[in-house]
Amino acid sequence: MTPKKKTKNGKKKDQDLEAAARPSPTKAIRTVADLREDKDIWYKICVLIYDLRNAKDKTSENRTLQTTDELYLSMPYFSPDEAAAIKAARLDDGHTLEHAITTSLQNFFEKRRASGDCxxxxxxxxxxxxxxxxxxxxxxxxxxxxxxxxxxxxxxxT
Incomplete structure (x- = not known):
């Protein structure tokens, strides 16, 4: 058995490889049930909904105004990886969450795109x-x- 080599910072290479091989938490998300099980992401979803419901609250308004995504699924609520995982999460009918949301808002988007504010x-x-x-x-x-x-x-x- 060969001895384990250490990297510059003293960690063993095997530990580094093992850490790199582990999937990130957002990669494990496949369904809305998975979103609910990820306590951090679920909390952020709840904060987003709270903020959308309480737009007159200055703190909530400031957070929602920082979003860049038309579905509000972006910073400051979610990292790009988290937003992508949320949008790709599957519903029971097999459609993605993004598809379900955009389908529900299709008429809205068509009317508002003409005004430039979508x-x-x-x-x-x-x-x-x-x-x-x-x-x-x-x-x-x-x-x-x-x-x-x-x-x-x-x-x-946290």
């Missing part, structure tokens, strides 16, 4: 669609523990 209105357009697509009940978003954590921590997940 982002939907959060409270009116996105919240009902997100709650349906993510399978979130109103009581889950109104849970006092969640609301307290959002007010206290914002998007911080």
């Amino acid at each position: 982002r939907p209105c959060g409270p009116h357009d996105m919240v009902p669609v997100y709650m349906t697509c993510f399978g979130i009940e109103k009581s889950e978003i109104e849970d006092e523990k969640l609301l307290s954590r959002i007010r206290r921590s914002g998007l911080k997940t």
Whole structure:
């Protein structure tokens, strides 16, 4: 058996290779149920929905105004990898979450693209669609523990 070589920082090469071979958490996401099991991503989804519902709250408004994606699935809520994993998550019918959301908003997008502003209105357009697509009940978003954590921590997940 050959001795394990160390890298410059003293870690063993085998540990480095093992870490590189492990899939990132977002790669393991395949369904909406997987999203729910990832506590960090699920919390961020709940924060996004909370912010869309509470657009008059300055902190919520500031976060939503920082998004660049027409579906609000971007920074500051999600890293590019997380956003891609969320959009690619499959629903029970086999369609992706992105497909379900855009299909639900198709008429809206067609009308608004002509005006040059194609982002939907959060409270009116996105919240009902997100709650349906993510399978979130109103009581889950109104849970006092969640609301307290959002007010206290914002998007911080740990």
